[in-house]
Amino acid sequence: MMLRNILFLFFLTATPLWLAAQVADTIFPVFDYSQPKDYEIGGIKITGAVFSDENALKSIAGFRVGDRIRVPGGDIPRAMKALWNLKLFTNIEILQEKTAGDIIFLEIKVQERPRLTNHAFKNIKKPLHDDLNELLNPMLVKGGIVTENTKVTAQKTIEKYFIDKGYLDAKVKVIEEPDSARINAVRLIFDADRGQRVRIQDIAFDGNDNVKKGKLHRLMKETKSKRAIFSSSKYIRSDYLDDKKKLIAYYNTIGYRDAIITGDSIWREEDGDLMIRIDISEGPRYYFRNITWKGNSIYSDEQLTEVLGINKGDVYNQELLEKRLQFSEEGRDVSSLYMDNGYLFFNIEPIEVAISGDSLDLEMRIFEGPQATIDKVIITGNDRTHEHVIRRELRTLPGDKFSRSDIIRSQRQIINLGYFNPENLGINTPVNPQRGTVDIEYKVEERPSDQLELSAGWGGVGRGVIGTLGVSFNNFSARNILKKETWSPLPQGDGQRLSIRAQTNGRFFQSYNLSFTEPWLGGKKPNSFTAAGFYTNYNISGGRFGIGGVTLSLGSRLKFPDDNFVSSTSINLQNLALSNWLDGLFRTGEGEIVTDGSFNNFSITQNITRSTINNPLFPQEGSRFSLSLQATLPYSLFSNKSYPDLPVEERFKWLEYHKWRFTAEWYTKLVGNLTLKTEAKIGMIGAYNKEIGISPFERFQLGGDGLNNQQFGQFNGTDIISMRGYEIADLPGNLINGQTVATPIFDKFTVELRYPVSLNPNSTIYLLAFAQGGNAFRTFRDFNPFDLKRSAGVGLRVFLPMFGILGFDYGLGFDKDNPGTGNIFQTFGDFNIILGFEPE
Secondary structure: OHHHHHHHHHHHHHHHHHHHHHHHHHHOOOOOOOOOEEEEEEEEEEEOOOOOOHHHHHHHHOOOOOOEEEEOOOHHHHHHHHHHOOOOEEEEEEEEEEEEOOEEEEEEEEEEOOEEEEEEEEOOOHHHHHHHHHHHOOOOOOOOEOOHHHHHHHHHHHHHHHHHOOOOOOEEEEEEEEOOOOOOEEEEEEEEEOOOOOOEEEEEEEOOOOOOHHHHHHHOOOOOOOOOOOOOOOOOHHHHHHHHHHHHHHHHHOOOOOOEEEEEEEEEOOOOOEEEEEEEEOOOOOEEEEEEEEOOOOOOHHHHHHHHOOOOOOEOOHHHHHHHHOOOOOOOOHHHHHHOOOOOOOEEEEEEEEEEOOEEEEEEEEEOOOOOEEEEEEEEOOOOOOHHHHHOOOOOOOOOEOOHHHHHHHHHHHHHHOOEOHHHOEEEOOEEOOOOEEEEEEEOOEOOOOEEEEEEEEEOHHHEEEEEEEEEEEEEOHHHOOOHHHEOOOEEOOOEEEEEEEEEOOOOEEEEEEEEEEOOOOOOOOEEEEEEEEEEEEEEOOEEEEEEEEEEEEEEEOOOOOOOEEEEEEEEEEEEEEEOOOOOOOEOOOOOEOOOEEEEEEEEEEEEEEEOOOOOOOOOOEEEEEEEEEEEOOHHHHOOOOHHHOOHHHHOOEOOOEEEEEEEEEEEEOOOOOEEEEEEEEEEEEOOOOOOOOOOOOEEEEOEOOOHHHHHHOOOOEEEEOEOOOOHHHOHHHEEOOEEOOEOEEEEEEEEEEEEEEOOOOOEEEEEEEEEEEEEEOOOOOOOOOOOEEEEEEEEEEEEOOOEEEEEEEEEEOOOOOOOOOOHHHHHOEEEEEEEOOOO
């Protein structure tokens, strides 16, 4: 009985194991590696591939129906490796689906990596999203594969972004969420904890025996301790490394050529702030001794030494040496001397041939090479401006000797046209050494240059709403005006200027003006021609004042003393008609008010201007000087009339005067883009005949924002000059019996600091702080250039190509005779609004 039970239990136990073995052998066949067998592939089945192409996977695996493979053998491992190398899958299996004799059917089973649908940010302020997306978009492609490497790279990129902003403890967690809207798709969420910004508590220096600690702190412009009042304190490694180089560069400029940083230490304090210590070895201070020249045949040793400007006994200065040899902004360097004479292949290498104590001997080894000739001058990128408009401004012509200064001047001329983006102006000089020639390629980028003026304001004439509509086409083309296909919205590309402007506030005031300028009359020489006309009419309180006129002007670029000079001659004809005009603006030298009459003004204006300004939008270098004389004929010298006995309308029927204007501007780049502008202006009008006296028209009115010069002053026989911080009535010279008058003489001096917020030519923005002094004088006896009404203030300028210059100034006048009058803004200062143009 017991034996029977044991056999029965054994049977129950063994039977399932035998059955399981049979099933397992059927589903997962086991191959004997000692007895491989060759099969013909009868079919290949791909499962699990949603995004991948099945035929491509078969091809990459190396399997085709009809091929013979050995199982087990090397074919399947090689296929697995090829598929894994794609990095598209998280799991790969190659299974035997079935066999029929020596024919095998395979199944390639894959599990694809998830695809990215989108990504989002958590605990990151929205203004930062655009910056982060710009960094992440190249690596996080919508529909792309999401791998661990992808997530880690994105995580480190965001952390680095915050670290570069001073958040050294920033941590980012990547959350992967399935996207239920798509198969095998995920979205990534970047959860950031940027922590507190880590500031630099202090920077300590050791070994700086000859340079004060404060100077070294100032040299580290991007790495500041939190003690710095107006600078942010943050640690950015790349900036820190650059700042260390600046320290050594400065030591090299004051003679310490062996100065090095022997070590530095950075550690965290208990409060989390950084401490930095920099160890410096200054070494001895060196001086220049003997400087000799070798290899020069074009210029003598004496000529080269004079250009170099370094004498025996001067403190060693590596920066100055390199500047005087290779490139100086002033053009005072040996390289410019050669390259301006065609020696493009010129090279110079300073070699230290002896060091004795604290003295250095240098040998300047020169390779002069042959002169290079300009072969081709190529212009690209001008899709609106015609090529001849650019080419006529160039100083580099095919067949001329290569000249670096001519290239720099050509670059300035192209920028001053105002049609192209100065930030993206590129110049390439591919060289052909075999032929001894060089091509010069100017790459330009067009920008909008036309301007629209559309505004409305309250005040002025009639105390009503004044509407202004004006357009300026600064790259106009008159020759294409009949070709409809060139209109966009008007024909353009020839560099001509067409300006149309109208102003009115109804029946009280109307003003219209039109002007056209051809900068290259005839197309062969830079002779400009301008034709302009205007008409202005005022009707106030029963009085009327009308003025109309035309101007023809011819200008030319001079060659002597240099080609930075421009001469302009204008013929002006105007008629001024007054009827019961009682505002008191126009007065004779004796104070008699001009109220009625018709007056003719025929004058010739001669102007000489020299300009070396490098950028018309935001000048940082150069100067501009302008001297003009506007004069009429001395009619009274040819007449026997007794002018003192004539009424005003007869005495000034034909105006006679000589009017002088002088303006000087200088622009100096101080630190970075911080720029200093200094300016002086003076104007005066005189008479030929004392019996007639100074003309009541063509005088000056100093004060206010200068906008009235465009709205009412430009065409009413008076030059209105802005004076920030002072209204016209705040200057005693402008008042007679409580009425504002025009004066025969003025002066104004300005110092202005400018700092650009944006140098983008499509939106140039800069801040300014100014100090100004000026005054108006009723007689030449009263004139005193040191009697100035002072002011100071701040302002903002925005240049938009379509609208011109917009901005404001807030000025405080320090020398008002009547402080505390007017509204609260006039009591504590004056706001000046700038619309469309920069006032005088």
